[in-house]
Amino acid sequence: FIFEKKLITSGALFVALSITYLLFLCAQVKELVLDNCRSDEGKIEGLTAEFVNLEFLSLINVVLISVSNLPKLPKLRKLELSDNRIFGGLDVLAERLPNLTHLNLSGNKLKDISTLEPLKKLVFLKSLDLFNCEVTNLNDYRENVFSLLPQLTYLDGYDRDDREAPDSDAEVDGVDEDDDDEGEFPS
Ligand SMILES: *[C@@H]1O[C@H](CO)[C@@H](O)[C@H](O)[C@H]1NC(C)=O
Numbered sequence: 001f002i003f004e005k006k007l008i009t010s011g012a013l014f015v016a017l018s019i020t021y022l023l024f025l026c027a028q029v030k031e032l033v034l035d036n037c038r039s040d041e042g043k044i045e046g047l048t049a050e051f052v053n054l055e056f057l058s059l060i061n062v063v064l065i066s067v068s069n070l071p072k073l074p075k076l077r078k079l080e081l082s083d084n085r086i087f088g089g090l091d092v093l094a095e096r097l098p099n100l101t102h103l104n105l106s107g108n109k110l111k112d113i114s115t116l117e118p119l120k121k122l123v124f125l126k127s128l129d130l131f132n133c134e135v136t137n138l139n140d141y142r143e144n145v146f147s148l149l150p151q152l153t154y155l156d157g158y159d160r161d162d163r164e165a166p167d168s169d170a171e172v173d174g175v176d177e178d179d180d181d182e183g184e185f186p187s
């Protein structure tokens, strides 16, 4: 009987330690790629504010409709959201990702410039990609986006003078140069 009680206690301790360890692991993750994982009801699932050190998040083609479930990720710099069904609600990005520099929304359902207005608050935003969104068909699209978001250097991969951005992959590598092997998520 005593033995059993001890076992239960150590079981609870084991669970507590496991959770602590999991939280510790989450905090180690710097890059997370969840491309092509189908989202539940068009929202982001399972991603929590425990990922405090996340710098790169990729959610390409996950049938995402809304980013409302995104946790606060103060260190996130690059967010890939291509090929989803996002049509608005971008204020969440401005609120929860204060350090964002690269945002890729290509292939989404963004139709007008006013939808982009919340991005004004992303003061470090350097690169925005809206390729294949309806908004790109509007008259004076590039001029209007650049004047709405003066902090931007690159829109759809080109700057104000139509100069192409340097290889973006090289830039990602540059950002994560310090210990690269830490960022792997155990699967
Ligand atoms: C941006 O990131 C840096 C470190 O990467 C951090 O110290 C700073 O608090 C972050 N900014 C905000 C507004 O959270």
Ligand SMILES: *[C@@H]1O[C@H](CO)[C@@H](O)[C@H](O)[C@H]1NC(C)=O
Pocket: 060, 082, 104, 105, 106, 127, 128, 129, 156, 157, 168
């Ligand atoms: C945005 O994502 C698309 C699709 O993944 C990619 O082809 C494009 O190069 C990206 N844009 C930038 C500026 O990285």
